[in-house]
Amino acid sequence: DAGITQSPRHKVTETGTPVTLRCHQTENHRYMYWYRQDPGHGLRLIHYSYGVKDTDKGEVSDGYSVSRSKTEDFLLTLESATSSQTSVYFCAISESVRRKNTEAFFGQGTRLTVV
């Protein structure tokens, strides 16, 4: 199994509070991603990173920010949590070989509930 650890695995927080989710990898892969998974929407990309301090927005980035200060860590912050951000969050990593992406390896997910 690819070395990806998400923390926490479960969290309940109150509306309006900031929340940070952490993704840690031991594979030294270049690309890291944050997705959210909701019924009826499949997986939607929030933000991704293509190197240390290099990040870009995905399709549902509003209300989220990310940081990557080290290759192995990718943090997702909900600046002021809302009930619409209740979801399961997945981190993923991948590498590129000769301009082809390898498969994405996924973490176990973080279930976030905003009350």
Next chain:
Amino acid sequence: GNSVTQMEGPVTLSEEAFLTINCTYTATGYPSLFWYVQYPGEGLQLLLKATKADDKGSNKGFEATYRKETTSFHLEKGSVQVSDSAVYFCALSDLDYGQNFVFGPGTRLSVLP
């Protein structure tokens, strides 16, 4: 932009039945194609992949062929088992066009004994 369409299901089959889950894609370039599986309470796991036209990916009795002419990557298995019950996601990736992974909506499969 690139996109993936797949049958959403749910699909319910009896054990040992033949499985097909359709997946079609829209892409500007020549993406790599993937099938992922998600079991309850877990993250997605790679099931199989293909990186160029006419490649066949296979794993655990599942297979899919990269068809450029029909822009399809249908998943098939000749005889499903109860343990195959899961959600299956088709996905593409095309770094040449700045596209990381784009996923279909997922297809829930239930296999009855």
